[in-house]
Amino acid sequence: MKKYFSVGEAAKAVHTTSETLRHYDRIELVKPSKKDEWTGYRYYTDQDIVRLNTVRALQLMDLPLREIKKVLEYDDLEKIVDFLAQTEKKADEKIAALQYSKTKIQAAKADYEKKLRMRKNLNGTLVKDFPERVILLSDTLETPTLDNLWNYLEHFYEKVPQALRDRFSFEDMAGIYTENGLTRLFALCTRYEETEGLKVLPKGKYLCANCTEENREQTLRELVHTARTKYGAEPAFTVQIIVISGILHWNYEAQVYIEA
Numbered sequence: 001m002k003k004y005f006s007v008g009e010a011a012k013a014v015h016t017t018s019e020t021l022r023h024y025d026r027i028e029l030v031k032p033s034k035k036d037e038w039t040g041y042r043y044y045t046d047q048d049i050v051r052l053n054t055v056r057a058l059q060l061m062d063l064p065l066r067e068i069k070k071v072l073e074y075d076d077l078e079k080i081v082d083f084l085a086q087t088e089k090k091a092d093e094k095i096a097a098l099q100y101s102k103t104k105i106q107a108a109k110a111d112y113e114k115k116l117r118m119r120k121n122l123n124g125t126l127v128k129d130f131p132e133r134v135i136l137l138s139d140t141l142e143t144p145t146l147d148n149l150w151n152y153l154e155h156f157y158e159k160v161p162q163a164l165r166d167r168f169s170f171e172d173m174a175g176i177y178t179e180n181g182l183t184r185l186f187a188l189c190t191r192y193e194e195t196e197g198l199k200v201l202p203k204g205k206y207l208c209a210n211c212t213e214e215n216r217e218q219t220l221r222e223l224v225h226t227a228r229t230k231y232g233a234e235p236a237f238t239v240q241i242i243v244i245s246g247i248l249h250w251n252y253e254a255q256v257y258i259e260a
Contacts, residue, residue, distance in 0.1 A: 004034060004043040014052045017157045019165060021052070029069045030055060054084075061087055061094070065166070125209045125226065127258070133201040134189045136160070136170070137177060141185040144242055144250065148185070149174060156187040160195060167193045176252075179237040201239065204260040207231070208253055216240065216252050223256040233258040 010032075011018045024030040025042060030051050032042035044052070051072070058068045074080050136156050141148050148155065152174050160168050169191040177186045177199065192198065207227050211219035220238055227233040239255040 004045060005049065007032070007042045007044070010042075010044040010049060010052065013049055014056050016052075016056060017154055017165075019157065019162065023162075023166070024052070024055065027065065027069070029065060029072075058087065061091060063087075125207055125223065128206050128208050128255070130201070130203060130206055130255075132203040134192055135175065135177060135186040135199050135201060136168075136189055136192070136195075137184040137186050137197045137199055139184070139197060142183050144174060144176070144185065149242070149244075149250070153187060159197065164193045164195055167191065174242040176240040176242070177237065178240075202257065202260060205258050206239075206255040207258050208255050210243075211252050211254055213250075213252075216254060219252075219254050220256070223254055227256045227258050231258040 005013065007018045007021050011021050021030070021032075021042070021044075025032060030048060033045045033048055034043040035041070036043075054072070055065075055068055058071075059065070071080060071083050074083075136159065138155065139159065141155065153170050153172070156170060157165055157168065168189065170187040171190055173188055175186050175188065177184055186199070189198070207223050209219050209223055220240070224235050224238070227235050233256075235256045235258070237257065239257075241253040241255065243251045243253055
């Protein structure tokens with residue numbers, strides 16, 4: 001008997017969202033093998049999963065969906081095999097280039113880590129330099145919980161307007177943004193388009209300290225106080241990066257902006 005996967009199970013198998021698979025169906029890129037005519041539920045086979053994985057892999061090679069659709073619709077199977085072989089070769093070249101870049105990054109990271117350790121002060125805070133960061137604020141989530149951290153990024157993909165979802169991607173992390181007494185969870189964008197809820201964290205120096213759930217409010221107050229008294233800053237916002245430290249447990253890195 002042929003095994004079928006729900007849209008949620010198929011999305012999980014190829015590391016994407018259910019809405020992405022629905023979009024693939026609408027543009028006839030990957031259609032489910034079965035669709036319930038009464039409920040509209042989509043069901044995918046193992047062969048559909050193979051096609052979905054192929055599409056996702058080709059997207060990582062920066063190929064637009066329309067070109068992927070064109071290739072996969074070839075009647076000549078030899079053409080498809082030849083195209084995938086050429087793409088595989090390009091992937092190998094990209095991996096080699098990334099590996100070379102990684103060695104350079106590791107060397108630079110070691111140097112900066114050394115400088116960072118030298119800047120640690122007596123009370124355990126650090127001054128870190130961050131590039132400009134673009135975050136997408138949740139309009140409903142205020143504090144981290146087991147439920148909302150379990151499928152964290154899916155919440156933010158669903159917040160993005162449907163027409164823009166393929167233009168967004170996020171880092172695999174969570175954070176808390178507070179400004180004027182309003183607190184919201186956020187996702188850090190690696191790719192984005194202008195939409196409601198975006199916030200820019202300015203590049204520059206941030207006063208940082210690690211903390212737990214129990215002492216994070218006190219840690220934030222101390223960081224803000226230090227920013228004012230030692231650096232002459234008037235922080236307009238605070239950031240807390242959620243650091244997963246084990247199953248069902250997390251800590252925080254509190255960050256306060258002090259200067260450009």
